[in-house]
Amino acid sequence: MGVVPADAQRAESTRGARTGVVATRRRGDALLRAIFDAVFDQLRSAGYANLTMEGVAAAAGTGKTVLYRRWATKEDMIADALRHRLPSPGAVPLTGDVRADIHALLRCVQASFNSTRGTAFQLVSAEAGCDRPAVRQTIIDHVVEPCIQLIGEVLHRAAERGEIRPEAAGDLVAASGPAMLVQYSLIREPVVPDAFVAAVVDQIVLPLTTRSAGAEHG
Amino acid sequence: MGVVPADAQRAESTRGARTGVVATRRRGDALLRAIFDAVFDQLRSAGYANLTMEGVAAAAGTGKTVLYRRWATKEDMIADALRHRLPSPGAVPLTGDVRADIHALLRCVQASFNSTRGTAFQLVSAEAGCDRPAVRQTIIDHVVEPCIQLIGEVLHRAAERGEIRPEAAGDLVAASGPAMLVQYSLIREPVVPDAFVAAVVDQIVLPLTTRSAGAEHG
DNA sequence: TGCTTAAGATACGGTCGCGTATCCAATTTG
DNA sequence: CAAATTGGATACGCGACCGTATCTTAAGCA
Incomplete structure (x- = not known):
């Protein structure tokens, strides 16, 4: 073995069946994108618990070798996929209009679901309360906390301008929007x-x- | 082998080290409770992805055999553990006082975290969006949906009595409380x-x- | 065109967990 | 106390996945 005509096998390779193309070999960013797609695909269909390097490699139409050349562990790979796909709340332009700004920031949280095929919070909580939260912290630190923080600032400035009641500029109200999206x-x-x-x-x-609102409560 | 004195090994068995007791053999409910404790222990320390039957058996001071005698799969076991530990929102006595009733129902959601060592929602979302949501649905159906439902009814009746504004008796407001707890x-x-x-x-x-509140929005 | 780099197939040993089978001993039951 | 039941310890084969090594070949570059 090893002396058999390799081209015969190559013709009906896995990748050909997936793309329908005559197996053009991808590199760099194109390959990376295919891998990240495969990661979220697998997360969605199999769940975090059942995601395997071999599964991702197969779904991406490549081999484990390619994955291990880039990442040492599964967690590293997923964390990297997230870093490439998650939106950056800090990049959201704020106008000063309370409604528009909150809306923009919540759309950022929304995007963190949709850009990851809805698996973002699956990841957060797959390890919730776990002793070694590897992936989880990536999402929290990268999207959720910054969004809550920024919404808090928007509210705070609005309160200083007298546009909203001062009690509303607290942590709970700032967290309510993201909480609803996570819940959904x-x-x-x-x-x-x-x-x-x-x-x-x-x-x-x-x-x-x-x-x-809420003046008599609390 | 098999002819060696078994008592010598028995003296320093795993279970002895865990309880400090001279290895009294548990049965029925006592055993079941120890197993469920072990399940949530493992979920907490290792996470859902890394929970194994062998790990649970070891943590409970028993063998895999005992587990497989009761449950066919890991999912069955966890789902059963949840069914035994989760609170029943339907059992919450409602007084008619809006604040008290909502508080009671939210404490029910809270209890679903605390009674499972904080792993309840970890479970919900470990499989979020997954093709075969086995455990996830147990929690949603058993606690979250009923609670939201009941809060909705409380709000609805209060709205009919004119105690709260009618627009507040909607799905979103009813879901806001549970959403905040999940978020936390x-x-x-x-x-x-x-x-x-x-x-x-x-x-x-x-x-x-x-x-x-909120009259001018929407 | 020839050289360098990286993709991608494949094979392999190793480990881990699964699920079953087997056997022994502690409780419970009568 | 004897019988029936169930807990509890192994042991074992199996399959899945890990992480590495090897080799071929396509893509990019000079």
């Missing part, structure tokens, strides 16, 4: 629709900021 | 403190129900 992704379906984001802004976050 | 458990720490539940009631849910 977990309970309903992985991908959060635009309409839901808008509904959260108008029926949850903004109502909490209006002048008279 | 995932982002901050697995176990949700009492004070946080109270803060959610008074700073999020109730403010959303007050008369004037």
Whole structure:
């Protein structure tokens, strides 16, 4: 073996069957993109618990070798995939309009689901409370915390301008928007629709900021 | 082998080291409780992805045999553990007082975290968006949906009595409380403190129900 | 065109966990 | 106390996946 005509096998290789193309060999970014697609594909179909390097390699139409050349562990690979796909809340331009800014920041959280095929929070919580939270922290640090933080700042400045009631500029209100999106992704379906984001802004976050609301509670 | 004195080994068995007791053999419910403790222990320390039957057996001070006598698969075992440990929202007595009832129902969601060592939502989302959500559905069906449902009814009746604004009796407001608790458990720490539940009631849910709130939005 | 780099197939030993079978001993039952 | 039951310890074959090594060949570059 090894002396057999290799081209015969090559003709019906896995990759050919997947793309339908005559097996053009990918490199660099194109390959990387295919791998990341495969990662989220696998997360979605098999779940985090059952994701394997071999499965990802097969889904990407490549070999384990290629993966191990880039990442030492499964966690590294996933964390890297996230870093490439997750949006950056810090890059969201803020206008000063409370409604628009909160909406923009929540769409950022929404994008973190949709850009990862709805698996982002699956990842966060697959390791929740676990002793070694490897992947989990990537998402929290990269998207959720910054978004809550920025929403908090938006609220705080609005409160200083007197646009909203001062009590609304607290941690809980700032966290309410992201919480609703997470909830939706977990309970309903992985991908959060635009309409839901808008509904959260108008029926949850903004109502909490209006002048008279909640004065008698607390 | 097999003819060696078995008592010599028995003296320093795993179970003895764990309980400090002279290895009294458990049965029925006592054994079941030890197994469920071990399940949540393992979920917490190793995570859902790394939970194994052998690990649970070892942690419970028993053998795989005992587990397989009761459950066919890992998922069955975990689902059963949940069914035994999760609170029943339907059993919460409702008084008619909006604040008290919502508080009671949210404490039920809180209890679903704390009674499972904070692993309940870890489980929900470990399989979020996955093709075969085995364990996930148990928690959603058993606690989260009923709680949201009941909160919705409480709000609805309060709206009919004119105690809260009618728009607040919608799905989003009903879901906001549980969403905040899930968020906390995932982002901050697995176990949700009492004070946080109270803060959610008074700073999020109730403010959303007050008369004037949010009239101009949406 | 020839050289260098990296893709991708394949094979391999090793480990881990699965699920079963087997046997022994502790409880419970009558 | 004898019988029936169930807990508990191994042992074992099996398959999946890991991580590495090897080799061929396509892609990019000078």
